[in-house]
Amino acid sequence: MACVLLFSRLLPFSHRLTRTSICLLSLFLSYLCYCALFPAYIIIQKSGDLTPSCQRVLADGAKRTLQKSVSCFFPLDAKLTSAESSQMKADQRHLSTQHNARNDTLSPPVGYVKFGIKRLPNAIIVGVKKGGTRAVLEFIRIHPDVRAAGTETHFFDRNYDRGPEWYRGLMPRTLDSQITMEKTPSYFVTKETPHRIAAMSRDTKLIVVVRDPVTRAISDYTQTLSKTPDLPSFQELAFRNQSLGIVDTSWNAIRIGLYAMHLENWLHYFPLAQIHFVSGERLITDPAGELARVQDFLGLKRIVTDKHFYFNRTKGFPCLKKPESSGSPRCLGKSKGRTHVQIDRDAIEQLRDFYRPYNVRFYEMVGHDFKWE
Numbered sequence: 001m002a003c004v005l006l007f008s009r010l011l012p013f014s015h016r017l018t019r020t021s022i023c024l025l026s027l028f029l030s031y032l033c034y035c036a037l038f039p040a041y042i043i044i045q046k047s048g049d050l051t052p053s054c055q056r057v058l059a060d061g062a063k064r065t066l067q068k069s070v071s072c073f074f075p076l077d078a079k080l081t082s083a084e085s086s087q088m089k090a091d092q093r094h095l096s097t098q099h100n101a102r103n104d105t106l107s108p109p110v111g112y113v114k115f116g117i118k119r120l121p122n123a124i125i126v127g128v129k130k131g132g133t134r135a136v137l138e139f140i141r142i143h144p145d146v147r148a149a150g151t152e153t154h155f156f157d158r159n160y161d162r163g164p165e166w167y168r169g170l171m172p173r174t175l176d177s178q179i180t181m182e183k184t185p186s187y188f189v190t191k192e193t194p195h196r197i198a199a200m201s202r203d204t205k206l207i208v209v210v211r212d213p214v215t216r217a218i219s220d221y222t223q224t225l226s227k228t229p230d231l232p233s234f235q236e237l238a239f240r241n242q243s244l245g246i247v248d249t250s251w252n253a254i255r256i257g258l259y260a261m262h263l264e265n266w267l268h269y270f271p272l273a274q275i276h277f278v279s280g281e282r283l284i285t286d287p288a289g290e291l292a293r294v295q296d297f298l299g300l301k302r303i304v305t306d307k308h309f310y311f312n313r314t315k316g317f318p319c320l321k322k323p324e325s326s327g328s329p330r331c332l333g334k335s336k337g338r339t340h341v342q343i344d345r346d347a348i349e350q351l352r353d354f355y356r357p358y359n360v361r362f363y364e365m366v367g368h369d370f371k372w373e
Helices: 002-016 019-037 040-047 082-103 133-140 164-169 185-189 193-200 213-227 234-238 259-266 280-285 287-297 345-366
Strands: 053-057 063-067 123-127 146-148 179-183 205-210 239-241 275-279 309-312 317-320
Touching (some): 123 133, 133 205, 205 287
Parallel strands (some): 146 179, 205 275
Antiparallel strands (some): 053 063
């Protein structure tokens, strides 16, 4: 109708135009009318050039083309199966997530498991048993740039034949800016472990939590006794001949405390600068100070500070203050902070005499006096 009106207005002047001009003018006016009646977005939707599409398989085997992008629309009478509806919602969530990820300048939340990849550890707490390794791990993992395996993997001492991909699978997902850690205290005293870790990476940072070897041995025995009530007495296991002061170094609780001997094995594969020693005693009296040194060693900003700790007098060691997302403070498990078995004073003095030369040698090797006297 619009085209007819336009032609009628132009009729008075038609005698002045050539036949060719009239044809061109008619085509131009027809194009204008077509554009007015059929908007461009409808043409684009039908052409399918700019919007991806998917096909819906019907019960009779026929296929119906459906729109797939978030901006697509469906006629009001269109009906989707529940599976198709779920898929469409999933696609929309996926595209929306991609869009947000591209446009959001903030880092993705660390706790979201879909972010990051599983990597072999950059740092390992390699020992020692009953020295305070669990406390160090729990305290350092407060740091947002540290992610750690929750359980002891025992890869380098018990499960090495499972291969590195099995080991990697036990690690948490991390971002490029984060450190992956694990802790297995038996590594420090296992002869094969140093060269196995070096074969994985000579750049791995190692943390050793050490403690007065006599106190450590008593703590070790106390833990074992809680699981095996019929265990022989501490003195029977610690001495071959107590009257002569002959200590049984084949007993693991005694052998672990020979720190200098074990460290010599590690220094064949790693420089001393790549091994950090945490004092188990200072970890109790000054957790923030020990964690500050751990953070420095790992190249981390000092985020874990004294504001994160309080001393639990019942347990006898520091606990973490209440996190904002929790309703109660967080202490280590019931197995931590046990009351030690009472040991004869003479036996303790004999063990101190036995360990003294090993301790002195250890102080000289690491350049620090831990004052275990």
